[in-house]
Amino acid sequence: MHTLHVNLGDRSYPIYIGAGLLDQPELFARHIGGRQVAIVTNETVAPLYLSRLTEALQGFELATVVLPDGEAFKNWETLQLIFDGLLGARHERGTTVVALGGGVVGDMAGFAAACYQRGVDFIQVPTTLLSQVDSSVGGKTGINHPLGKNMVGAFYQPKAVVIDTASLATLPPRELSAGLAEVIKYGLICDEPFLAWLEEHMDALRGLDQQALSEAIERSCAAKARVVGVDERESGLRAILNLGHTFGHAIEAHQGYGVWLHGEAVAAGTVMALEMSRRLGWISAEERDRGVRLLRRAGLPVVPPQDMTAEDFLGHMAVDKKVQGGRLRLVLLRRMGDAVVTADFPREILDATLAADYQ
Ligand code: NAD
Ligand code: MG
Numbered sequence: 292m293h294t295l296h297v298n299l300g301d302r303s304y305p306i307y308i309g310a311g312l313l314d315q316p317e318l319f320a321r322h323i324g325g326r327q328v329a330i331v332t333n334e335t336v337a338p339l340y341l342s343r344l345t346e347a348l349q350g351f352e353l354a355t356v357v358l359p360d361g362e363a364f365k366n367w368e369t370l371q372l373i374f375d376g377l378l379g380a381r382h383e384r385g386t387t388v389v390a391l392g393g394g395v396v397g398d399m400a401g402f403a404a405a406c407y408q409r410g411v412d413f414i415q416v417p418t419t420l421l422s423q424v425d426s427s428v429g430g431k432t433g434i435n436h437p438l439g440k441n442m443v444g445a446f447y448q449p450k451a452v453v454i455d456t457a458s459l460a461t462l463p464p465r466e467l468s469a470g471l472a473e474v475i476k477y478g479l480i481c482d483e484p485f486l487a488w489l490e491e492h493m494d495a496l497r498g499l500d501q502q503a504l505s506e507a508i509e510r511s512c513a514a515k516a517r518v519v520g521v522d523e524r525e526s527g528l529r530a531i532l533n534l535g536h537t538f539g540h541a542i543e544a545h546q547g548y549g550v551w552l553h554g555e556a557v558a559a560g561t562v563m564a565l566e567m568s569r570r571l572g573w574i575s576a577e578e579r580d581r582g583v584r585l586l587r588r589a590g591l592p593v594v595p596p597q598d599m600t601a602e603d604f605l606g607h608m609a610v611d612k613k614v615q616g617g618r619l620r621l622v623l624l625r626r627m628g629d630a631v632v633t634a635d636f637p638r639e640i641l642d643a644t645l646a647a648d649y650q
Contacts, residue, residue: 325385393419394426401432405447420470468590469554481627535561541607558591602627
């Protein structure tokens with residue numbers, strides 16, 4: 292088992308990573324202060340892993356809330372089901388909420404924990420690669436509003452994150468690839484040696500080699516924890532985690548959310564950020580191709596939707612959260628393994644990037 296510490300003063304917490312951690316009761320017990328525990332999961336994950344988690348939590352007074360599956364349910368109505376479950380079982384301030392599932396479950400259970408009786412303890416048990424390397428680290432929780440994704444929420448850190456890499460065995464391969472987009476992102480923005488490691492281990496990762504998965508997850512979480520440790524509330528540096536996301540969000544919005552997975556849109560968006568960095572003269576064509584090759588080997592799309600015009604992109608990017616004071620800010624690569632957030636680029640280079648012929 293690998294243990295990583297996220298250092299955020301009195302809100303610091305460990306991330307445990309390894310195969311079979313769901314079966315280790317003491318990992319959970321050491322972070323549970325009271326006698327009550329509420330497991331929040333969904334209808335897809337429950338039949339797969341709920342009984343094992345319940346077993347590991349034997350001895351606690353357990354309540355379980357099983358949510359419908361899907362981003363479409365990341366809303367107030369579903370959040371209310373968590374409060375219904377907690378109040379129905381008379382859970383008190385000393386309860387601990389345990390989120391078992393992907394990012395949707397984690398974001399919602401975390402937000403519920405932040406709100407329930409003004410804040411109760413919370414443990415993340417992420418079961419998708421994306422949630423293991425991204426959403427379970429950093430403390431962002433929340434739900435969607437009809438007018439915008441993740442628009443209602445709180446910064447709320449868990450007491451611990453327990454990552455059982457064996458749970459990825461049941462994940463659809465497309466979801467695994469989507470998670471790999473974020474893994475590759477960490478290499479590109481802040482860890483060039485990790486990129487080289489990924490080039491060596493991509494096949495092992497896609498083949499669910501547990502050792503390789505543990506290492507990739509640990510290095511990804513470490514990268515995110517470093518960035519979040521410097522800038523917990525996204526006043527600056529944290530924005531580099533959005534490499535490929537401004538272009539990617541435009542793709543997601545244009546296609547209709549859910550048609551491309553988030554990681555797939557980020558992958559194509561990352562290719563565009565690589566291309567723009569090359570056009571700025573910051574990285575070479577070979578370096579750009581190195582990034583593209585790795586994304587492709589991860590099973591990800593590396594070409595934006597053919598029907599999307601530069602105008603389509605600009606229309607969606609104008610509403611991106613990274614527009615500050617009317618200026619579009621983008622995450623670009625100064626070098627491989629070194630990202631910057633900048634509004635300082637010639638408009639023609641952006642236009643040329645949007646109009647470029649990707650293949
Ligand atoms: P998800 O939670 O929808 O999970 C994807 C699918 O896999 C779902 O159908 C889920 O039920 C299923 N699943 C989960 N674990 C499984 C397993 N082990 N075996 C089989 N199926 C399994 O999607 P996601 O990609 O994990 O997370 C996306 C969400 O995370 C979005 O809502 C996004 O906004 C959020 N997010 C949050 C942050 C953050 O910092 N809080 C960061 C990135 C993304
Ligand atoms: Mg993302």
